[in-house]
Amino acid sequence: MTISKKKMIEMYTTMYRIRQFESKLQEFFAASKIPGFVHLYLGEEAVAAGACAALNKEDYITSTHRGHGHLIAKGGDLKLMMAEIFGKSTGYCKGKGGSMHIADVDLGILGANGIVGGGGPIATGAGMAIQYRGEDRVAVCFFGDGASNQGTTQEALNLASAWELPVVFVNENNGYGISCPISKSMAITDIADRAAGYDMPGVIVDGNDVTAVYEAITAAVARARKGEGPSLVECKTYRWRGHFEGDACTYREKDEVDEWIKKDPIPRCAQKMLDEGILTEKELDALHAKIDTELQEAITFAEESPLPEPADLFEDVYA
Amino acid sequence: MAQKTYMQALNDALREEMERDPNVLIIGEDVGQFGGCFGVTKGLFDQFGEKRVRDTPITESAIVGAATGAAAAGLRPVCELMFVDFIGVSMDQLFNQAAKMRYMFGGKTTIPMVLRAPQGAGIGAAAQHSQSLESWFMHIPGLKVAMPATPEDAYGLLLTAIRDDNPVVFLEHKVLYGVEGEVPDNAGAIPFGQAKICREGTDVTIVALSKMVYSALEAAETLAAKGINAEVIDPRTVSPLDMDTIIESVKKTHSLVVAHEAVKTGGAGAEIAAQVAEEIIDYLDTPIMRVGAPFTPVPFSPPLEEAFIPGAEDIVAAVEQIRS
Structure with a gap:
């Protein structure tokens, strides 16, 4: 599969945007500048960037508690995201949702989700709506290795398969469900094996290779658009940070983390683009500077935005 | 003025809303040709076809979740739980997902779905098929909960439930299905929150x-x-x-x-x-x-x-x- 220069730059830009966004959040959390808690996507950027590069604006996604990357990759507005995470009234959800509940239905983002495995049935329902109306759209369900053990996920896989719905299940296998390694939580090593039980393709890709993710999801999306039903794509990756910021990570060795940091998807993609002459060093620097500026604007917007008024508590419980 | 059973009134409401609005569809266990466990969806499969009256596997989480996702994507699904007791299997999709999405998302979505479920004792169905669980649902902000007693109310409240832009839990008493009552010819939607x-x-x-x-x-x-x-x-x-x-x-x-x-x-x-x-x-x-x-x-x-x-x-x- 040939990937256009434009697509490569788009995917790289997305990964870098996620990286910088999450790095800033890490800093802000440590400085107690944001309320609540955050689950960072650092190290996993290639999955969201590669998967969403295979989608159109009108396609749906359901995301997870570690959702910032998916939202950014699907086109989420950094200002509105940052303001939401700061708990400001100008945020995506007017400060009602926070990190784990950002959504933008106009961009097809049916929400990050605080419940592990919560998104599967919802993505399946979006797929059902697409099929019902005969639309040329797909629904992508991002879910982790932990979520793959939830009944909701298994029910969603089964229903999507039984009804041949246009759903792509993108598994982000980062090796741990909070502190529990997959070796203790399942008898198999490859979550893609589970696809066989639902008679759907189960593909394994290097989740730190954005082009590999893009190619696999593109194939799965094409299959879904043709009415041939769902697929499961397992992206092997790793989270650099703990489950949440503040997690002491006593359950894994530093060497393991270091090994994965060496597999950083971002310099890997940058090098590929430089080698192939897609971008020069100078152009790469300019791209970084542009995103850094964009991010700074988002931070300023969030910092300067007002907090919600207590009376806002009562808004939007019902339509 | 027509005499109708509670069940016929429910069936009429479903049929009329499906005729009126192509976005309304029914999903659930045995709701198709079989006509629903108690017969509430009888005849609808023949009239509207499998696309709009769709049998699901026995998969309550996916039923409620798929209705939620389809509602977020613009349809107006009516899903049926064979017995309200089965909500235990699917509660997360109802109370953490459907009920909260609008609020969590800052009011930027609507979830116009109905979850119909029979409840109540009286047919010897024992502990897992006979409960009345309305207090579970009324405890959750974001859900609406209807529980009609008469055929006229069953008809009018179900029309309202389907047209409502919020998730509605519609609790039918299974012993009432055969009860007859008057449903006026000009009966219409009955507003929620009106005793x-x-x-x-x-x-x-x-x-x-x-x-x-x-x-x-x-x-x-x-x-x-x-x-x-x-x-x-x-x-x-x-x-x-x-x-x-x-x-x-x-x-x-x-x-x-x-x-x-x-x-x-x-x-x-x-x-x-x-x-x-x-x-x-x-x-x-x-x-x-x-x-x-x-x-x-x-x-x-x-x-x-x-x-x-x-x-x-x-x-x-x-x-x-x-x-x-």
Whole structure:
């Protein structure tokens, strides 16, 4: 599969945007500048960037508690995201949702989700709506290795398969469900094996290779658009940070983390683009500077935005 | 004016809404050719086809979740749980997902779905097929909860439920499916949050839910023979709950009994009683009494089940006790 220069730059830009966004959040959390808690996507950027590069604006996604990357990759507005995470009234959800509940239905983002495995049935329902109306759209369900053990996920896989719905299940296998390694939580090593039980393709890709993710999801999306039903794509990756910021990570060795940091998807993609002459060093620097500026604007917007008024508590419980 | 069963009224409401709005579809276990476990969707498969009346696997989480996702994507799904008791399998998709999405997303989505489910005891279905769980649902902000007692209300409230832009839990009492009642030819949608005064009275207010409305009316006749004139109110929806009508009635009668088939502990009656006490305790001439099932699972054997289900005689006893 040939990937256009434009697509490569788009995917790289997305990964870098996620990286910088999450790095800033890490800093802000440590400085107690944001309320609540955050689950960072650092190290996993290639999955969201590669998967969403295979989608159109009108396609749906359901995301997870570690959702910032998916939202950014699907086109989420950094200002509105940052303001939401700061708990400001100008945020995506007017400060009602926070990190784990950002959504933008106009961009097809049916929400990050605080419940592990919560998104599967919802993505399946979006797929059902697409099929019902005969639309040329797909629904992508991002879910982790932990979520793959939830009944909701298994029910969603089964229903999507039984009804041949246009759903792509993108598994982000980062090796741990909070502190529990997959070796203790399942008898198999490859979550893609589970696809066989639902008679759907189960593909394994290097989740730190954005082009590999893009190619696999593109194939799965094409299959879904043709009415041939769902697929499961397992992206092997790793989270650099703990489950949440503040997690002491006593359950894994530093060497393991270091090994994965060496597999950083971002310099890997940058090098590929430089080698192939897609971008020069100078152009790469300019791209970084542009995103850094964009991010700074988002931070300023969030910092300067007002907090919600207590009376806002009562808004939007019902339509 | 037509005589219809509760079930036919529900079936008519589904049919009419599906004819009116192509975004309405039905999903659930055996809702298709089979016509639904109790027969509520009978004939709809033949009229609308498999695309709009779709059998699901036995997969309650995916049923409720798929309805939620399809609603977020713009359809107006009506999903059926064969028994409300099965909500345990799918509760997360209802109360953490469907109920909260609009609020969590800052008001930027609507979830126009209906979850229909039969509840209630009386057919020997035992502990996992007979519960009344309205208090679970009314406890969750974001859900609306309807529980019609009559064919006319079943029809009118279901129209409203389908047209509502919020997730609605629609609780049908399975023993009422065969009950006949008048449904006027010009019957229409009945707004949520509007209680019905089923019988006017001056001496005691009896608020009754679902099937207990019939018991309350029967009790009122018994009480009338004893010189006590009871007012019977059916809230029809417990979320939203029309406390104004209840409070106005209690201001008039100065006495309140709340009756439901659900287990009394932590039930809807506790909420109604508490709100009356908070608002107008000075108007009360008697203690408030609740009538509900005992704190046990629903038993199987007929004499046990009969002992479990509260009835008219319990309401009469409650009224007599508080007035004594």
